[in-house]
Amino acid sequence: MASACYAMTEGLHVMLVDHDEQNAAEMVDLLEFYGYKVTIVGTYSEAVSMLFKGKKNIDMIIISVHSPNLDSFKFLAQAVVLDKILLFVSDEYNELLAKKALKEGAYLFVKSPLNEKIVKYLWQFILIKKIQKDEVRKESEDEYQMNVDDIDKDNIVGDNEKLFGEKNNVPDIEEQSDNIHEAENNIVSNGECKLRRKSGKKNSKKTNEGESQNTTINKVVRRKNCTKWTxxxxxxxxxxxxxxxxxxxxxxxxxxxxxxxxxxxxxxxxxxxxxxxxxxxxxxxxxxxxxxxxxxxxxxxxxxxxxxxxxxxxxxxxxxxxxxxxxxxxxxxxxxxxxxxxxxxxxxSSIQEPLYPPQFHVQPRHLNIGNSFNNSFSSISYNVGGVIQQHGVSFETLGSQQLQGSIIGSTNYRSDLTLNSGDRHTQNDYNLNLNVPHGTTYPGNTMLFDIEHIHGTTYSK
DNA sequence: TGGCGTATCT
DNA sequence: TAGATACGCC
Structure with missing residues (x-):
């Protein structure tokens, strides 16, 4: 039984993109059975629109593709850019297709119908991502604090309360984060913009006269470090x-x-x-x-x-x-x-040579840790992608500990772990490839596909 | 009220 | 000139 997992899936929001209503309904049943909240979307444009509006907090996107085409991969790229976990469920299965989907940033490529044994454990992708995001946030906050300390030490601006207007009083994390990235390569402080004395002419518009007399003379607006658009x-x-x-x-x-x-x-x-x-x-x-x-x-x-x-x-x-x-x-x-x-x-340039050729290449797995400026579109990233081939070898001889050890032991970025490399064409066989970045560890040291359960679970509650 | 585009400032 | 900020409009 899958009851142990329901607590983990509760509140997780999955967007299901599928134009086949019957198929979608079946998948919704399955997802909801395991506790996911599901939003069904019939078209890519609708899905994109919903994602960009950002009104719904989508944890994961499942794109159900009945005949993989350019549109499905385009949507995949957009989902990846928005930092969404995306599963590619396809009627058609072949390795090239799977590799392409993973290369473009999908976390998992599976042949439809979506297997309940996989659905049961999808929450792990979401959890991993959440933990990584928290780490990034914490890192940023730490560095922000260090910056604040530095400013205090330098006594550049003195007491914020006295010097700054309301809005500029306490810069929020986002506004401060340019300091955080001062050390990073793509956004470079030129050192000239750090502090500016404002003329006060316009500033006085929003203050009363008494205030403006003081503030226009003394107000030092802490101008943000200049962002270098490399x-x-x-x-x-x-x-x-x-x-x-x-x-x-x-x-x-x-x-x-x-x-x-x-x-x-x-x-x-x-x-x-x-x-x-x-x-x-x-x-x-x-x-x-x-x-x-x-x-x-x-x-x-x-x-x-x-x-x-x-x-x-x-x-x-x-x-x-x-x-x-x-x-x-x-x-x-x-x-x-x-x-x-x-x-x-x-x-x-000539007429034949385009200005900024509209080619783009979206690197997969772009949750960045560390130097995000350098790596946002490069290879350092911290997602887990995988392929589960539903024609591979049986799981049952491999326990989760073995899988866990293999993942943690992986030292090469995107090293592939293939389970049971025997005959991959026998029925009920699985082949699991996990793309694991260098040095990544996972919550509780596990990225757990409970293989025995996958193999043995029946769809019942 | 937040986000947009534009004007202006440094 | 580049980038940040101010500001009016929606």
Whole structure:
């Protein structure tokens, strides 16, 4: 019986994406039987919309695919970018498909119908992720505290109560986190923006006159450390725009999709403004290639005066073509070329050569610990992905301890653990590959698939 | 009230 | 010029 697990699944929210109502109903029954709260969504667009709105706190997404196609993998990529645990359940099974799904960031690829023996233990993925997030948060808070201590030591700003306005009084964790990442490579403090004395002209608008006399003279606004929009960071920004799509490029969404620790909505909004007003060139590119004096590269919003376009994104190829038509001179400008390794190479651009080719590569398992700026789209991550092939070898000879030992003992990132490497084509066989990052440990030292139970459990309560 | 885009500041 | 902040609008 599975009763021991119900406490763990209680309150966990699963989004089931399946356009087949009957199939979805069966899966919902199964999931609810094991205590998961389920939201059924019929289409990818609906699912994406729901995820981006963020009104429901989804712990896990199960995408039920009846004929895997580009859309399903596109949705997978979006879910991964939003840092969701995603299970790929497919009518069709083959190793290539499974590998592709895992490579794109799925945690598990299984052949439908979803097996209750797997459902029973899905909560473990969620728990692992939660623990890792808590660790990251704790780490950030610790570093934040260290920063606060440093500020106090330096006596730079003195008593916050006296010097700061209400809003700036106690910076929240997010606002402080740029300090946290000062040491990180992608966001770099240039040291010039740390403290600024505000002119007070505008600031006095929101204070009464008596206050303004004092505050405009004495108020030192602690200006945030400048965020350096490096090529990598900008590339990530552009990828996010690409994923979000036209009309959905709002700063808040971008921040979420970028998933860069410490990066704030305001910073993204500011960058977005710059990009919109500077033809979507990367900061690096702007540096090496000044904008021509003509106003041909003004953004739409600038050209159209007060007309506000919300959530707009660049039209890569189209953008150039249109502008080139308007002003052939632009075709001689240099544009950055985005490569899959997220580095920019300047080169001559032509009409045929797109500005920021809209190719994106979403690295799987992007819950970052440590240097998130460097690794958000690189390989350091802390999820567990796996393949359970339902035509493999039987589990029963391997106990959980053996599995546990293998996982903990794994020292290579994404080392594959294959259980029972015998004949994988006999009925009722399973092959479990777990992708485990270097040095990861799991709660209670276990990432537990209770294999005996999986093998032996019947679907009953 | 929060989030957006734009204007302005440093 | 880049990035942060102010501000009005929705």
């Amino acid at each position: 090529a990598d960071l900008h590339a990530k920004f552009m990828k996010s725009l690409e994923l979000l799509g036209e009309g959905r490029c709002y700063p808040k969404q971008i921040v979420e999709v970028m998933n860069v620790h410490g990066l704030t909505r305001m910073q993204v909004a500011s960058h977005l403004q710059k990009c919109r007003s500077d033809n979507w060139r990367s900061p690096e590119e702007r540096k090496y290639n000044r904008r021509p004096s003509s106003n041909t590269s003004l953004s739409d919003s600038q050209q159209k005066g007060s007309f506000r376009k919300f959530g707009t994104m660049p039209h890569f190829q189209k953008n150039i073509s249109n502008q080139a038509q308007r002003n052939p001179e632009l075709t001689e400008l240099t544009f950055p070329t985005l490569h899959t390794n997220s580095t920019f190479v300047s080169g001559k």
